[in-house]
Amino acid sequence: MGLVLAGAAWIVVTGALARNELLAAQRSLVALQSLRTAGASAVGAQDLGSLAPEVRSAAAHAARAHQYTTGPAWFLAAKVPVLGDPARTVRGAAWAIHRVTADVLPPLVHTVAGLTADARGVASRVDLAALRRAAPSLERAARLASDTRTRSAELPSNTWLPAADRARTRLNGQLDRLAPATADAASVARVLPAMMGAQVERRYLVIFQNTAEARGTGGLPGAFAVLTASQGKLSFDDFGNDTVMAGARATVDFGKEYAAQYAHNAPTTTWVNANLSPHFPYAAQIWAEAWSQHSSRKADGVIALDPGAMAGLLAVTGPARLADGTTVSAGNIVDLTERASYAAFTDTTERKGFFLDVARATAAKLLPAAHGRRLPALLSALRTELNDGRVIMWSAHPSEQRELRRQHFAGTLPDSPTPFAGLVVNNAAGTKLDYYLDRRLDWEPRQCTRYGRNITVTATLANRAPASGLPAYVTQRVDKPLYATKPGDNRLLVSYYASTGAVLTRATLDGRTALLNSATEQGHPVFTLDMELPAQSTHTLKLYLVEPPATREPVMLNQPLVRPLQSNVRPYPRCGG
The missing domain is CATH 3.40.630.190 (LCP protein)
Structure with a gap:
């Protein structure tokens, strides 16, 4: 009993010390993020080599937190069912932050700081040789960041200690941003030298x-x-x-x-x-x-x-x-x-x-x-x-x-069976009215059937163009429709790109049955409606689909227009049986 009490006391004391070190590491990482943001937006463009002290500070605090949460007492506590979940979470978080600050961030900062051969002059060039030399360390950093992200996501989440849960949430949010950024950096190091004319213009x-x-x-x-x-x-x-x-x-x-x-x-x-x-x-x-x-x-x-x-x-x-x-x-x-x-x-x-x-x-x-x-x-x-x-x-x-x-950023349609949702519009009138176009896409998975999962997709398009006052070139109808139109009226080809294997069972436009053209592109079923969209009007297109069973959120296609797409993906209900 005495050993158990001593072990518990040790975990409490070292846990408090580890918490302080983790909070200090977090503050350094927040300062690091602030410096990166300032460097991205400030006209003076702060030298990102100044991030190195923040990384070293975070690494020192994280190393001490990791040291505090190792040893037999922490190992055994983390193995206790339910009661040991907070210990496992804190121990895993300390390890993850230590790994990130010691092995992932340093090569990133070092590479960014050395990108220019002579940062004092406006005629300097990207140091492609330095980027090539950094490629192996960035590859390793990317693998470590991905592995750390995966292992941190597996830590207990809903424990009996809210502080541990909050620490895990903050950590996973940072890793969700860091892992893709590190993978991007490694990818850049692999291809940028050749693309920047290192050997041939x-x-x-x-x-x-x-x-x-x-x-x-x-x-x-x-x-x-x-x-x-x-x-x-x-x-x-x-x-x-x-x-x-x-x-x-x-x-x-x-x-x-x-x-x-x-x-x-x-x-x-x-x-x-x-x-x-x-x-x-x-x-x-x-x-x-x-x-x-x-x-x-x-x-x-x-x-x-x-x-x-x-x-x-x-x-x-x-x-x-x-x-x-x-x-x-x-x-x-x-x-x-x-x-x-x-x-x-x-x-x-x-x-x-x-x-x-x-x-x-x-x-x-x-x-x-x-x-x-x-x-x-x-x-x-x-x-x-x-x-x-x-x-x-x-x-x-x-x-x-x-x-x-x-x-x-390659702009490719995915060639995997992962759930996919893409709303795409093409101007079919020759107007410049898509400056005023609002788009919304709601993706709602419903019950499962023996044929697959039912999906309801709702695409809402609104033409916010003023009914008067626009230049003729903006409102001209190059398509020369056979029906009467007014200045500000628009016409769109509205296409929905569904998951591979999806089947359209029916569609409605503003509640009435709509007939859509069907095609296939890069393995994705594509359903298209020729839509007249008068000025100051809104149309709602609903598609009822059956898709292969899945539980992952769909990859959303982002067609960048003046006004951003508003999207809403609802959670999956459980399939019966």
């Missing part, structure tokens, strides 16, 4: 998407530029617009499935229709080949971004200024390019020229930041835009594309 086609007119990957490809990478040094040239590429052709063949769904819109011969599909590699290959035929130069890849992404990057670089004195900033670039310019310019040529001026001025602000002290902050902002789907990438080099496909 690379040339990328950069597409600027106008999300005021929706396309599957985001918006209409209104402008483009060529980005050259050589030994880590970047430069922009050859800015152009969709008019320049109007006669460009691509001879790619994506098979019968693609042709059956899109051939009538001539995506391979119509530049602005190349990205009707949300599967970005299709559009990228069309644009790359069309541009290569137009310019007689080879594209090593394609990068697409929209004004929302440019806003995120300008938040780091500061505003750009056009020749006419117009200021383009993080706060106004979306409104300026996708709404205000249509009222400011009645001449189409002048308006397209203005778009190119904005692209050139923004590129001119980005390059010094990419080659100087703002690089770490710019990379942090870029990662945010990649996560939001506002920057997507494709490589013409198969090994690099395989690596990119593992990342969500």
Whole structure:
């Protein structure tokens, strides 16, 4: 009995000491997160090498917490059913934080601090050799972060000690952010040196998407530029617009499935229709080949971004200024390019020229930041835009594309049986009214049957465009419908991409039976409705599906438009029997 009491007393005392050390480590990690956030948003772009002291502080506290929670008493206490759950949780949390601060964070910080060969000058380049050398340690850090995340998720959650439960929740939240970030860093180290022209100069086609007119990957490809990478040094040239590429052709063949769904819109011969599909590699290959035929130069890849992404990057670089004195900033670039310019310019040529001026001025602000002290902050902002789907990438080099496909910013439809839900709209009217489009998707799993799980999907679309006062170019109906319309009315092709193996049993539009076209793309059933959406109106499309049984939340497709998609995924009810 005396040994038991002594052991319990030891756990109480060392548990209190470990708690203090864990709280101190947590404070250092919070400070670390604050520094990273400041570095991403501040115009001065703080040197992220200053994160090293915070990492060392967190590591020291975590090591002591781990030391306090090891030994026979803690080991035996953690083995006691139910009563030992808090001990197991605290012990596991101390181990996890120690592992993260000692083995995962240091190579990340070291790599970020050494990204530029000379951070004092604006002409410095990304140190590609240093990045290649860091690749093995980042690979190891990514594996450790993933393993730690998995093991921490297995710790007891609802114990009789709330403090232990709160510690576990905080830890898992941090690991849920850290593990993907570390995997991304390892992936970047594997492919970025070659993509940045370490051995051979690379040339990328950069597409600027106008999300005021929706396309599957985001918006209409209104402008483009060529980005050259050589030994880590970047430069922009050859800015152009969709008019320049109007006669460009691509001879790619994506098979019968693609042709059956899109051939009538001539995506391979119509530049602005190349990205009707949300599967970005299709559009990228069309644009790359069309541009290569137009310019007689080879594209090593394609990068697409929209004004929302440019806003995120300008938040780091500061505003750009056009020749006419117009200021383009993080706060106004979306409104300026996708709404205000249509009222400011009645001449189409002048308006397209203005778009190119904005692209050139923004590129001119980005390059010094990419080659100087703002690089770490710019990379942090870029990662945010990649996560939001506002920057997507494709490589013409198969090994690099395989690596990119593992990342969500490749813009690929998943090829796994994982539950999937994707609401995609394509503007079918030729208007610029998608600036005012609100979208909501509700995904509700219902009971199981012998055929699978019933799923109800509700897609709500609202046209918030004013009924008057918009420029004619914004409201023009290029589709020339045979029915009467008013300025501000819009027309959309609304598609729902379901899980592999899903079957549509019925659909309704505003409560009435609706007939949808069916197709298949990348293994996913696709159900499409041609929808007229008058100004100031809302339509609700409901789909009743039967999908293969599953309990995991669906992967949600994010089509980035001006207004973000509002989504709601309801929990799975238990299947009977």
